[in-house]
Each structure stands twice: as C-alpha cells, then as structure tokens.
Amino acid sequence: MRLKKALLMCTLMSGMCLALFACGNKQEEEVVVEETADASAEPVEVTVEEEPGYVSKLTGEAFDETGDASLRPVAVMVPNDNYGALPQYGLSLAGVVYEVPVEPPYTRLMAIYDQASFDELTTVGPVRSCRLYYCYFDLEFDAIYTHYGESEYAKSFLSSGQIDEMDGMDSTIDSIVFWRDSSRTNPDNAFTSGENLLAGIEYKGFDTSYSEDYEGKFTFASDEVSLSDGEDATTVYPGYPSNVNVANPWFEYNSEDGLYYRYEYSASHNDALTGNQLSVKNIIIQACDYSVMEKHNTYNFDTTSGGSGYYITNGKAIPVTWSKESEYAPAKYFDADGNEIEFNTGKTWVCIIKSSDIDSVSFSNGTSGDDTSTDADTTTDAQ
Numbered sequence: 001m002r003l004k005k006a007l008l009m010c011t012l013m014s015g016m017c018l019a020l021f022a023c024g025n026k027q028e029e030e031v032v033v034e035e036t037a038d039a040s041a042e043p044v045e046v047t048v049e050e051e052p053g054y055v056s057k058l059t060g061e062a063f064d065e066t067g068d069a070s071l072r073p074v075a076v077m078v079p080n081d082n083y084g085a086l087p088q089y090g091l092s093l094a095g096v097v098y099e100v101p102v103e104p105p106y107t108r109l110m111a112i113y114d115q116a117s118f119d120e121l122t123t124v125g126p127v128r129s130c131r132l133y134y135c136y137f138d139l140e141f142d143a144i145y146t147h148y149g150e151s152e153y154a155k156s157f158l159s160s161g162q163i164d165e166m167d168g169m170d171s172t173i174d175s176i177v178f179w180r181d182s183s184r185t186n187p188d189n190a191f192t193s194g195e196n197l198l199a200g201i202e203y204k205g206f207d208t209s210y211s212e213d214y215e216g217k218f219t220f221a222s223d224e225v226s227l228s229d230g231e232d233a234t235t236v237y238p239g240y241p242s243n244v245n246v247a248n249p250w251f252e253y254n255s256e257d258g259l260y261y262r263y264e265y266s267a268s269h270n271d272a273l274t275g276n277q278l279s280v281k282n283i284i285i286q287a288c289d290y291s292v293m294e295k296h297n298t299y300n301f302d303t304t305s306g307g308s309g310y311y312i313t314n315g316k317a318i319p320v321t322w323s324k325e326s327e328y329a330p331a332k333y334f335d336a337d338g339n340e341i342e343f344n345t346g347k348t349w350v351c352i353i354k355s356s357d358i359d360s361v362s363f364s365n366g367t368s369g370d371d372t373s374t375d376a377d378t379t380t381d382a383q
Helices: 002-035 132-139 152-158 171-177 194-204 355-360
Strands: 074-079 096-101 107-113 144-147 165-167 235-237 250-254 259-264 282-288 290-293 298-301 307-313 316-323 332-334 348-354 362-364 373-375
Touching: 074 132, 074 194, 096 132, 107 132, 132 144, 132 152, 132 298, 132 348, 144 194, 165 171, 165 194, 171 194, 282 355, 307 355, 348 355
Parallel strands: 074 144, 096 348, 144 165, 282 348
Antiparallel strands: 074 107, 096 107, 235 250, 235 362, 250 259, 282 307, 290 298, 307 316, 316 332, 362 373
16 A cells, blocks of 8 residues: 555656656747747848948048047148158058148148047158148148148248147147157158147147038049049159159059059158058149249249149049139039049049149059150150
8 A cells, every 4th residue: 555655656746747847848948939030931121220430531431440530630741852851651641642842843741640540650750841821721621730830921820820730849849749850850850640649639729520510621422433534544743843853753553452652752652650652542633823932932822713633543534623612611623514523432642733834744554664654735744
C-alpha cells in the first residue's frame, strides 16, 4: 500500500514537472514568436530618416560628426611673391584660395579655412600683410580675417569696424596668434595654427557663427557638372605676367580623380604641412578693373563693378560674367545664357586677374610640356 502510494506520488510529481516544463517551453516559444517575423507575411518597407550632415559653405562637402557648419571660416594671408615665402604650410587644408596680384608682378594668396579643419591645421603660413581689396574678398565669405600688417590704403577700412580681423602688428594678437620661425628671415617667418587662431578669436570676442542672413558665396550643384559644351582645359594658365622671378602658376587636370593640380616656380606646388601637392575641383578666373596706387606702386582692384572670366572644372572651361548686388555682397558668376553657375562640390581656387590680362588666359588639351596650348581668346600665350 505504501509502495502504491509512493508510486502514485512519484507519478503525480512527474506529471507536474512535465506540465511546468511544457509551460516554460510555451512561454519561450511565445517570446520567440513575438521577436521573429512571420515568413509568410508581406514585407514591410521601413523608412529611416537620416540626420542631415553639416555642409561646408566653402566646399559644399559634408563635415564628419565633429563639424559645425554654423561656424564662420577664417581667412589667412600667405605670401607667394618670392622663394623666401616657400615652402608654405597648410594651404592644402583651405576650402578656398584667392590668388591676387599685389605689387607688380607678384601675387599673394588668401587661404580660407573651415573651423572643422582646425584640428589638422597645426601650422599655417608664413603670414603676410593685407591689401584693401582682400578685405572685400574676405567679406564675401563672412570670414574672420587674419594678417600681419597692412598697406597704407587698407588701414582706415581695417579700423572702421566693418570687418573682424586679427593683425599681428598688435602686440597682444602677435603673442596669442603668431610665432616666429627662427629658420626663416623676416618678413616671411610669422606662422599661426588652428589652435592659435581660435585663441585669438576668443580674445577678440568675435561672433563665431555666420550672420543670420548669410547664404554663402557659391551655389553647389546636386549632380556633377561636366561643362560638356566647354573648351578643353586640361592645362590652365591664369594669365598672370610671365617672369622668371615670379611664380608663373598653372594647373593640370587629372582625369582619374577629377582634380586640378597646382604648379608654380617650374615645379609642383606642395604643402609642407601635409606633403601633398595642392589640388582643387574648381577654378574661377575673375577679371577685375584696377588702378595702380603710385605712392607705393601697389594695385587697387575694383571688387564691385563686375566683369568677365572663366569657370573651369572636369577638364573643361566656359566663359562667365560676374557681378555683385552690393559692395559687400558675394560676387556671383553667370554663364552665356545668364544662368548662375553651379559649382561642383569640392575646393575652389579663385584667380583674380587684371581686366587687361584676360587675353593672356590660355587653356591646353595636353600637359604643360605639350605644344597643344590654345589661348582662350585666340591669342597664343605661353605660361
């Protein structure tokens, strides 16, 4: 009897265990069913909205997650008028570079940087002085302007409060923003960096965000611009005066990456900071009326009245006109039909030339060593 009872108890306990086990399995199965899609059900299309990236107003390119498109760029004056200025540092990190004649027959550069590049910008320079017309080019980008000294004709404008600027001739700015390289000779020995530029901006208390009404200098195309009807321009000579003692710059197109590579002083133009040859996606040649300031034999360019030029990208060039809505507004560029030029995404080099030198602009469908060079206005002109 006890044995039967014991067997009965064992049977009952086994049954309870099996029931519990079954329940446990059922619960697990239910969880799995909830997490697994029914293979026989119709697929459901799910739309994931991506957060828009920060887009540079200088290049049209998206920044990484550390970028901030609301931050104003910084423009830095860099000499290019003698071998003592070479090598230059940091030019390959600039989103836009302006090249403009100063005292004949030399040119000087204004490199414009997104603040998103400042971590890499450990050295930039050498840094040289301002000319008045650079101030107006700077204002087209709402940029903070950095220079070391200025011509007499620029002083009143720089002190007028119309431009946010940092001048190394100010002893405090000199100590915060600049340092001297003892291996270089004066005046081509002053350098700065992204970190130093930020320290100067903080000291000066400048507004670091673009003004609310600023829309940008360039309009960037959503699709690649080919200029299929343009003139072949695999080598570009901007039309600056030819002289063995000056840069004599030119650009050569690389069809593999779609970039124009910069040359001057009969060699590739390299950035000593990165070791890279300077390259850009777009080239603008902008002809401006000008005068010569006799007292110091320096140029003064008309940055407002408009004129002619060329837009060059992807191995092709087209003639353009340029105009401005006001003295401080960005210059805009238009094709032969009056449509505003849309730029390819990427870096841009702006060559400001004298209006009288427009006939010296020339393009080639070969390299600089070929004899296929043809002038943009039918007059052959070597570099």
